[in-house]
Amino acid sequence: MPEVEAVTRPHEPGAEGDEPGAVARWLRADRVRAVAIVLIVVAVAWRAGIATRGWFSQDEFVIAAQASSADLTADHLLRTFNNHLMPAGLLVAWLMVRAAGFATWPWVLLLAAGQAALGVAFYRLLRDLLRPGWGLLIPLCMLLFSPLTLETTSLWMVGLLMLPVLLAMVLAMAAQVRYVRTGRVRHLAAVVLWVAFGLAFDSKALLIVPLLFAMTACLFTAGGPTRTLVTTTRRYWPAWLVLAALSVAYLVFYLGRPAGALNRPGSTGEVLTFLGDLVGVTLVPGLLGGPWRWSYAGDGPPLADPYDVPMWLSWAALLTLVVVTVRWRPSALRAWTLLLSYVAMVALLFAATRLGGVLSPLAGLVPRYVADVVVVAALCVGVALLGRSDAEEGDVASWPLPTVLREPGAFAVGLVAMIMVIATVGVGTLWSIARFGDNWRTKHGRDYLATAQTDLATASPDTVFLDDIVPDRVVAGYFWPDNLQSHFFRPAELKPKFVPEAENPSTFDDTGRIRPATVQGRRILPGPDETCGHQISGAAATRIPLEGPVPEWPWVVYFGYLSSGDSTVTFRLGEASHEFAVRRGLNQIYFPLEGGGPAVEVSVADPSVVICTKAITVGDLVPAR
Numbered sequence: 154m155p156e157v158e159a160v161t162r163p164h165e166p167g168a169e170g171d172e173p174g175a176v177a178r179w180l181r182a183d184r185v186r187a188v189a190i191v192l193i194v195v196a197v198a199w200r201a202g203i204a205t206r207g208w209f210s211q212d213e214f215v216i217a218a219q220a221s222s223a224d225l226t227a228d229h230l231l232r233t234f235n236n237h238l239m240p241a242g243l244l245v246a247w248l249m250v251r252a253a254g255f256a257t258w259p260w261v262l263l264l265a266a267g268q269a270a271l272g273v274a275f276y277r278l279l280r281d282l283l284r285p286g287w288g289l290l291i292p293l294c295m296l297l298f299s300p301l302t303l304e305t306t307s308l309w310m311v312g313l314l315m316l317p318v319l320l321a322m323v324l325a326m327a328a329q330v331r332y333v334r335t336g337r338v339r340h341l342a343a344v345v346l347w348v349a350f351g352l353a354f355d356s357k358a359l360l361i362v363p364l365l366f367a368m369t370a371c372l373f374t375a376g377g378p379t380r381t382l383v384t385t386t387r388r389y390w391p392a393w394l395v396l397a398a399l400s401v402a403y404l405v406f407y408l409g410r411p412a413g414a415l416n417r418p419g420s421t422g423e424v425l426t427f428l429g430d431l432v433g434v435t436l437v438p439g440l441l442g443g444p445w446r447w448s449y450a451g452d453g454p455p456l457a458d459p460y461d462v463p464m465w466l467s468w469a470a471l472l473t474l475v476v477v478t479v480r481w482r483p484s485a486l487r488a489w490t491l492l493l494s495y496v497a498m499v500a501l502l503f504a505a506t507r508l509g510g511v512l513s514p515l516a517g518l519v520p521r522y523v524a525d526v527v528v529v530a531a532l533c534v535g536v537a538l539l540g541r542s543d544a545e546e547g548d549v550a551s552w553p554l555p556t557v558l559r560e561p562g563a564f565a566v567g568l569v570a571m572i573m574v575i576a577t578v579g580v581g582t583l584w585s586i587a588r589f590g591d592n593w594r595t596k597h598g599r600d601y602l603a604t605a606q607t608d609l610a611t612a613s614p615d616t617v618f619l620d621d622i623v624p625d626r627v628v629a630g631y632f633w634p635d636n637l638q639s640h641f642f643r644p645a646e647l648k649p650k651f652v653p654e655a656e657n658p659s660t661f662d663d664t665g666r667i668r669p670a671t672v673q674g675r676r677i678l679p680g681p682d683e684t685c686g687h688q689i690s691g692a693a694a695t696r697i698p699l700e701g702p703v704p705e706w707p708w709v710v711y712f713g714y715l716s717s718g719d720s721t722v723t724f725r726l727g728e729a730s731h732e733f734a735v736r737r738g739l740n741q742i743y744f745p746l747e748g749g750g751p752a753v754e755v756s757v758a759d760p761s762v763v764i765c766t767k768a769i770t771v772g773d774l775v776p777a778r
Contacts, residue, residue, distance in 0.1 A: 185286065186276075189293055193272035196297035200306040201265045203590045208257060208599040210452040212310045214628050215635040216243075220250040221643035231410065236506075238407050241353035242313045254644040255602065260309040267316035268306055272297055274320060275528070278327045282372075282532070283539045292535035296527060300585035301439035304454040304521045307593055311454070311521050314355040319528055321351030322361050326532070329365045332392065333373045334543065341392055345399060352403055357525070359403065360498055362396045364529065371491040372484075372536065416509030423513060424504050430517025431500055433468070434459060439520065440530055441467040442581030447592050448518070451626050455592045456518040463581070470574065478537040485537035492526075492533040499526055598627045602645065604665030609647040612659075612667055618649045619658045619670065619709060619743060621774045654733055654744035662776040672711035672743065674772010675699045677753070685715075686767030687755075694725070694756035703771050705749035713741040713768030720759035726750055726771065735764065743774075 209217065216234065223229045225247055230240040245263075253259040275296055279289045296302075305315045328343035344365065351358030369392075370385040386393065418424045435457040438444050445463055447455035459467075478485040499522065507516045516522070601624065620639045622628075628636040635641075638661065642648045652658070660670040677697045680686035689695045703726075710724065716735045724731045729748030735757075753771065757764055 185289060189276045189290060192290065192293060192297055193269060193276070196272065197265050197268045199586070200268060200303070201261050203303065203586070203593060204261045204264055204307045204309075205257060206590055207307050207593040208596045209255060210308060210310075210454075210596065210598060211628060211632070213308070214598060214641055215632050216246050216310060217250045217255070217644045218635050218640040220247040222640075223247070233407075233410050237314065238356050238410060239314060239354055241317070242355070245313060250644050254646065264306055264309060264312045264316065267312060267320065271316060271320050271323065274323045274327070275531070278323055278330070278532070279535055281327060282330055282541060283535050284542050286539070288539045289535070291538060292531040295440070295531035295534060298582050298586070299439065299527045299531075300443065300582060300589060301436070301520045301527050302524045303586065303589045304519075305524045307589075308454055314357075315521060315524050317354040318351045318358045318361075319525055321347045321354075321358055322364065322525060322528055325351070325361050325365060326368060329369065329392070333369055333389065341395065344392060345395055348396065348399060352399075356403075356407060357502075359400055360495075360502065360525070362400050363498060364495055365396070366393065367491050367494045371487040371494075372541065416507070416513070418504060418508040418513075423508055427504055427508055427513065427517045428500050431503070431522060432496065434464065435518055435520060436496065436523045436526060437471055438464045438467045439523070440527070441470055442578040443467060443585060445581055445585050445588070447585075447588055449592060449595075450515075452596050452598050454519075454521070455589065456515060457520055458518070470578075474534075474537075482537065482540055484540065488533040488536035492530055495529045496523075496526055499523060597624070601627050601661075601663075601665040602641075605642075605649075605661055605667070606645065606647050608665070608667040609649060616650070616659050616667065617652045617655050618660060619655060619745060619774055620651050621660055621709075623661075624663045654731075654742055656740065656742055658743050658774075660774055660776055666776075668776035670743065670774050671777040672709050672770040672772050673775045674708065674770055675701055675703050677766075677769045680767065682765075685765035687765070689722075689755050689757050689764040689766065690762070691760055692756075694723070694754040696752050696754050697766075697769060698752040699750075699771060702751040703749050705747070707745060707747040708771050709743060709774040710746050710753075711741065711743050711768065711770040713766060715739050715765045716762060717764070718759065718762040720757050720762040722758070722764070723756045725754040735762075741768075746771075 212235070219229075220243075225244075229247070230243050231238070232243075234243070249259055249263070272293070276289070276293055279292060283289060283292075304311050305319070306312060325344050325347040328340050328347060331337070332340035332344060348358065348361050351361055366385065369389060370381050374381045374385045374388075376384065418427075435444070438459045439457065443463060444457040444459035446458045446460060448458035450456050475485075475489055479489070503516065503522050507513065507522075618638065620637050622630065622633070622636045623638055623641050625636075628641060630636055638649065639651050649661075658670045659667050662668050677687065677699055680688070680697075682688060687695060687697050705727065708726070710726070710731070712724065714735060716737055718737050720735055722733055722735050724733070724744075724746070726746050726748035727750035729746050731744050731746050733742055733744060735742075753769060755764075755766070
């Protein structure tokens, strides 16, 4: 009956009152997108939690000290730091350190924002380039959860350099895909913009230019190697011309900046060992969930240290994936060629610039060196498995399965095996991330500063310090002078009072506790007078021999004396001298002096004042027992 239909129709499913909300409609419109966003949120939140366990380390302390003392000038931003030209990174560091000091949460938020932007940009690239479907989540998860990028998302100095470069790489590739498909100038302009954005943070962004050429040649050009290269060059020459001009201009400016000398490989064996470690020990296991075990490296990020059996199994799994995808999809060979080309570029870059030093035997085990390879690897795996969205259906080979593999039982076994492999990789990834987090908790620099801040808060107002170095595990000696305490404490809330000389100075022990200071080193030989020791008087300087010669070095001098009156004394060690005041009576003084030699010379300005001394020590400032 019409009346009954009119009454019951509004309550049927799909009626206006039961329509899903905007969020539900958005989720139903693209379930793959919804799951991708959930994965990005989970990955960012998890990595942010790991980042909060860590803290500043080595390079971060140095950058923080320099940012605290430098003005925001072009000279500061355009200088090189460890041969990195990173003006945008130094700008961000300057602003963050000035605003937050040693606080952790602003850096965690900054890294989380960078990770979220990278995840969203990469998913959009996958949607533009690959065939749609649930398979898009495979390369996305490879990027989001790769243990090889943990250092990039946990250590703010590395993240400050690499996250913008990774983002620039992804956005430049996305713009290049659109430029190749449409030929529109605005997409080419976007390519140049994103490459320039990456170069503002680190010179490694130069590799984006050959990556774009290799991607265009491998994924968007047909024919043999020679034809592919010629076609790619001719068809898209405006892009290569503009990018080459940008690269040359950048290199000219970069090479004109003052920088430290680059080490060079000492032998062919050193290069081969590095390449074997970088690709075989770090990269390949890392792409399949490794390294599963990390080697402790102090406050810095741990090094890859995979178990032998899983490492070889990861190689076997990767080779199997390559063979299967190439047999199934002929264009997959070009995707793997793209990955191999980029790995070769990265390996050659670091082999030419990171070997020849004392740390070169460990260089191939540093995950951050291949963090950008993870982006390219995830993209190439997606192309090999799914194919490009604009490729013809004939891209999939009509590859007849052997009769035995077409049996239902064999198919079920193969499906179970594939699920087990995916589950194994997933569990291995979770294990690697968890073990990294355990390793990342140990931070000597954090404990050292926290202890020092606690002691400074309760120290006497007249507590003074002579400048000295912090322990090597906090800031290594090769960062001098930024390993000095006066540099280290610049961004701290409570700062020690450093003086050029003191009668009773204090110092920090290896844990950060404030202790009375003394000098440990070469003492003077006993003087001729048993009562006075060495007597200093008159206009001429008195030469006092040491127990043994000391080399030219920044030392601290302890001078204990008995003076008949007040005067000024000049103390010499080799070519260096220090002038200070002495007081009547039994006193002492400590002061730094950079010099060397077998003896010291002491002269008093007032000829009527006589000084006796039995205690002069030239050496290192140490906590008193």
